[in-house]
Amino acid sequence: MYRIYDCLAHQHDIVLVLVALLIGLGGIHTAFNLYARACIGRLRQKIAWLFLTGVVTGGGIWATHFIAMMSYDPTVPVGYEPVETAVSLAIAIAATTIGFAIASVGGPHRLMSRIVGGLVVGLGISAMHFTGMSAISVPGVISWHMDIVIAAIVMGALFGIVSLWLVGAAQTERQKLLGKASLTIAVATMHFSAMGALIITPDPTVPVPEQLISQEYLAVGVAVVAAILIAIGFVTALVDRQLRDHVSNHMRILGDSAIEALVLTQNGRVIDANDSFLKLGGVSRAEILDCDFLSEWLSATPAAFKSGEISYAETNLSWTNNSEIPVEVVRREIPADEISDATVIFGLRDLRERRAAEHHIRFLAEHDSLTKLLNRTTFNDRLAAALQKSDKTGTPATVMCIDFDHFKELNDSYGHIAGDHALRELGERLSKLFSDDVVIARVGGDEFVTLLQHKDGADEDDVIARSRDVAQQILDCVAIPVFINAEHRAKLSSSIGIAHYPTDGNDGESILFHADLAMYRVKQSGGNDMVFYSPEMDEEYRFKRQLSSNLRNAMENGQLELHYQPQCQTDGRVINSFEALLRWTDPEMGSIPPGRFIPIAEETGLIVPLGEWVLRTACLEASRWKNPLGIGVNLSAVQLQKHELPELVAEILEETGLDPKRLELEVTETALIHNPARSMKILSDIKKLGVRIAMDDFGTGYSSLATLQNFPVDRIKIDQSFIKKLVSNDQAIAIVRAVINLSRDLNLDVIAEGVETDEQASFLTDHDCRSVQGYKYGYPKPIRDYWHVVNQGETAETPANRDSGIETV
Template sequence: MDGQGRHDQGEHHFEDGRILSISCRPTGGGGAIITYDDVTEAREGQKKIAHLAYHDALTGLPNRRSFTDRVVRLSRQSSFAMLMLDLDRFKAVNDTLGHPVGDELLVQVVARLRGVCGDADLAFRLGGDEFGLLTTRQQAEAHALADGIVRALAAPFQIGEHLVSIGASVGMATSPCGGDTDLVQRMADLALYKAKENGRGRVEVYREGMIEEAAARRRLEADLVGAVEAGQLELHYQPLFDLPGRALSGFEALLRWHHPERGTVPPGEFIPIAEQCGAIVDIGAWVIDEACRQAALWPAHIYVSVNVSPVQLRSPDILWQLTRSLDRHGLTPRRIEVEVTETAMIENSEAIATVLAGLRALGVRIAMDDFGTGYSSLAHLRAFKLDRIKIDRSFVSGSHADAGSAAVVRAVTAMARDLAIATTGEGVESEEQLANLIELGCGAAQGFL
C-alpha cells in the first residue's frame, strides 16, 4: 500500500475520498489474513444520516435537536439572546396555494434570514413555520437584528406565478452566561405570544411579569372551560329602538361571566382567551340557545341580537346550533340577528362568507358590528350581503360635539340607505345623542336611555 493515505482505527482514507476498512486476522505459523473492504458508500450514508438528524431537509438549517444542543453549549460560554420567530399567514398559503408553494416560500424565507444574519448569529428551523435564532450580540443589537428580520420578511415573495405576502412575529429574551436554558426559551416563547397577540408583524421583548401573567391566564382558561356547566355565565340585554319613533324593537345579548373568586370578569378579558383555547365553541352554543330561550318569552315583534366569534363562523356547526335552538324554543329565524365584527369577517373571508350565506338562507339577519373601527371597506358591505351596520359608539358619543364624528355617522347612514342596509348607532346614553342620531338619519339606536 502506498503512503498517500492515513491509517485511522482500521480504516484508510485516501485523498480521492475512498475509504477502505482493513482487518487483520492472525493464522498459524506466524501468518495473517488481511482483508480490505471499500466502505466509502457506507460511511457517506452514515454522514448523511448524522447530518439529517441535526438539520432540516428542506431548508438545510439546523433543526430543533441542534437548537437544543447549541443553547446548552452557548449558555456555558457566554451571555446570548434568543429570538423565536413565527411566520404570519403561512398556513393560508399552504391551504390556498398548496404545499409545494409553501415549501418554496420557506426556502426563500431562509435565504432572507441568511441575508440579515451575521457571523455571530445562528438560525434554526424548529418545525413548520417556526424558527429560532441565537446570537451573542448585545440586547440593543439583537433587537435591531429582530427588527431587520421583520422588515425583510414583510416584503412580498415571488413564488412562480404567485406574489405572496406573509410577515413575521418575533419574541426575544436574553440570558446571562450559565443561565437557565429552559427559562430563557420559555421567556422568548411568551414574548412571541405577546407579539402575535398585539397584532403580528412586530418584535416583542420579554419583560418582567410575563411568566406570572401566563400562569394567571392558564388558571383563567381552566376555569373558563367549566363556566357553562357551573352556571357562571349570564346574558344581559341592552335595548334597541327604532328611530325616529323610539319604539322598542329588540335587544342585544351581552355576555357576562361571574367568576366565584374574581367576581365579574369583563368580556374583553375572557372572550379572547375563550377563542384561543376553544372554549368559545361551547360558550357560543350556550349564548345562542339562552338568547333564543329568552326571546321566546318576548312579544313576537321583538328580536334578539347575538355576537358570534369568528372561531364559531369557521365551522358550519353554527347552522345546526341555531336551527336546533330555534326549533327548541319555537322562534322564527327573523327574530335572530347575528353580529360579526368587520375585522373578523375579512380574516377568513371566504369561509366566513359561506357560513354567513347559510345563515341568511336560513332567514337569520346579519349585522356588521363596530363599523368604523376596522377596515370600513365598501367592498365588504357588498361581499357579505349585510342586513345592518352598527356604527361604533366612539362616533356616536362624539357626534353631537365633534364635526368629524358627525360626518362619519352621516356618511355611513346615507351610504347604507342607498344600499338598503339598516343602521344602528351604538352606546347611546343621553337624549342629546339620541336626538343627534335622528338628525343624522340613523335608523335605530342602542343603549340604556
C-alpha cells in the first residue's frame, strides 16, 4: 500500500493526474448516458447504441490511462510502441462494448447478466492497462510486483461488477451517478495500483527501437482521440435526448390531460407514467421508472393479457406496500419509429367507485332499505341453502315468524314516521343480537323471519331448547321501549311462531307457512309469546280457508240473510226498532254463527263488501215498512277506517229512500281507538247525514269518559255480559247502575242487551233503563216473522221464541 502511495505522491505529476481523472469522468459520464439509451432501444438500435457506448467508454478509459502514464516520471526516457498502443485502445473499446452489452440483457437472469458484464468491463480495463504498459519502451528492465498486480486486477474487476450492478438500466439519475462513481473508482484503483507494481531498472545497454511515439506526440494524440470520442458521444446523446424529450413532452401533456391512468413501457420496463397513475398508486415517477410493470404492478393479470393475446382485463393494481386497487386495464401497442422503440401503453381505470356502487346495488337488492336486514328474496335463498345443508347433515333447521303486536296502533297514534323509526331501531337491535348462524330478515310491514341453524349432531331436545332460547331473546329485545320523541316511548311486544325442518314441512315454503300459522295462533291468544307449530294448526287453517271460500260463494250465490231482533221499551209492550243481524247457512257445513265467520271475513278483507251488503239490505228492507221503526246495523273496525264510508252511507240512504233518522250505526270502542282521529272524522261526517251513532258493547273494551265526550255518540248499549250477572254479582250491578246514571247525566239514550229474565227486567225498570233487547223480548228472526209489527203498526207483546238462533255481533 505504501509503494502505491509513494508512486502516486512522488513519481506522478498531480496536475496531469487530475487531467486524466477529468477526462475519464467526462468519458464515463457520456458513456452511461449512452448506455441508458441502449437499455431501452430496439435490437438494431440497441447494437448501435452499445457500440457507441463501448467506443466512448473504452476511449475515455484509454485516454485516462495514457495521460496518467504520461504523468509518471520513471527518471529515464520513455517511448511507446504504436501497434501495442493501438491494440490497447481496441481492447478497451471491445471489452467495454461486450461488457455493457451483456449487462443490458434483461429477463429472469438480469442480475447475473449485470454481474458478468461488470466483470468483463473490469477485466477489460486491466487488459487494456497492461497491454498499454507493454507498449512502453525504456532503456532499462521492466519488472512487476505480482502481488500488487493481482490485487489491482481483482479491485478493477470488483468495482466493475459493482458499477454495472448499481447502474441497473440507468433510467434514473441516482442509478447513473452510482454507476459513474463506481466505474471511475474501478479505473483509478486499477491503474494506480498497477503503476505502483511497476519496477523500471535503468540499463543503458538495453536497445530502444527507433519507431517509438514520443510522449509529446502521444499526449496530443490521446487528447485528440479522447476529445473526439467524448464529443461524438456527448452530441449524439444530447440530440437523441432532445428528440426523445420532445416526443415525451408531447406524450406527457397528452397523458396528463387524461383522466385514466396511463403507463408507457418498452421491453416490459416502465419509461413513463402520467399524473393520474402517480396519484392512483401514490408514488413518484422516479419510483416506477424501469420497473417490470406487468410483474411488479399487475402480477395477478391473466397470462393471455400479459402475452398480448387479449387487450382488456379486470385485475388488481398491487405494489410492495401490499396495497391493492381494483382496476380495469386496456393494452395498446405503438409500433417503433425512427425516434422511439416499440411502446406498450397501459390504460388503467380505478374500479373502486364502481365496485362500491355495485356492492351498494347488491346490498340494496339483498337487504331491506329501512332496517338493513335481509329482504324476502335473499332470505328465501339462504333458507334453500340451509335446507340443502340440513338434508346432507341430518341436522334440523328452524324458522321463526315474528310479528310485532299492536304495531298498527303505534302507527295510528304517532304516525308512520315514528313507525319506520321503531322498525329501524328494532332491526338494528335484532341484527346485533345473534351471530352468523342466526339469519334475520324483514319480509314486509312489521313481519320478520328468522333462520336458525343448529350444530351438527344436535338432537330434537337441543333444537327445541335452543329455539326457545333464541325466541326468548327476541321477545326480550323487542320488549325494550322504543324511543319516539322526548315525551314518548313506545312499548311493543312480539308474537313468534316456530317451525322445524324437516319435521314440520318438507320444503322452505311449507316451513315458512307453518311458522306463520303458529305466529297467528300467538296473536289470537293475546301475543307476547312463542308457539311451536303443531299439525292441528294446519287443520284449523284449512277449515278457515274453506270457510272463507264458502263465504265468498255465499255472497255471490245469495246464501246470506238478515235476521232482526226487536229493541223494546222496558215494559216490553212497544217495539221501537230492530237490530239487523247477519246469518249464514252453508249447504255443506250447515248454520255457521257470526262469531265464527265474521273474524275470518275481517282477516281476508271480505268484511268490506259483506258489511256494505248488510247495510244496503237492512236499509232497503226498513224502507218498505209501513211502521217507520228504527233499524240498527253494526259496523266493523275495518269498515270504520274507510274514508269513503260516509259517501257509501249517503249513497245507500238515497238509493233506498230511508229516512236517515231511522238508521242507527253501532260501533265498538275497540274499533274507534285504532285511529281515533280518522274515526272521529268519519263518524262526524256520518252524523251530519242525520244518522244516529250507538256505542256497542260498552264496558267491555277501552271504555272511558273521554270516548263519550269526544265521539258523536247518541246511545250507549250495555253489554250483555254485565246483564247476565245482575242477580249474582255486586260488581256487575254497580257497573250497570253507573252506566245508566252516566248516560242520563250526559243526555244519552241507553239500552241493555241480553235481557232474558224477569229479575233482570225488573232491575232495569227500577233503575230507569228505558230500552232493552234480549231473548225475553224476542229472538233474531227473519223479518217476515215480524210482518204484523212492521207493516200494520201494531203494538206487540214480544214473547220469546226459544227456538231461534243466538245473537253474536
